[in-house]
Amino acid sequence: MQNDLDAVDALVVALCQQVGDALSPAAMVRFEICMSEALTNVVKHAAAPAFAVIDIDATTTPAAILIEIFDYDKAPPFDPRDHAVDLDTLDPLAESGRGIGLILQCADAVNYSVPDGRARLSLTFEREQPKTGEPE
Secondary structure (H helix, E strand, O other), rough: OOOHHHHHHHHHHHHHHHHHOOHHHHHHHHHHHHHHEEEEEHHHOOOOOOOOOEEEEEEEEEOOOEEEOOOOOOOOOHHHHOOOOOOHHHOOOOOOOHHHHHHHHHHHHHEEEEEHHOOOOEEEEEEOOOOOOOOO
């Protein structure tokens, strides 16, 4: 993805299409909110130059959808888990400040690491497992 806010919406739509029916409708809503917030935050706050490319990997397993968002090569490390604000404490009319809290609430797991000097935000969305049981 190009480091451009105009690219965020199209990529969120593409990711939602790629995930398809892998998530329940409720999980899909959380997925879309999380992707929009995470990608917007990378573009707005990573201080990347306009030409920077933000890489996104999507992996589907029987148990979960894993999205990995990589900052541009020289982005300073920023673990969002260390900067979360309790959403209940924010002014409801505030224009910003909810992104990290929403990411943490919407994803089933949020991990951050800097492998090989490149920051990576990993977001996991668990798939509903078919219920098994004895037939009636």
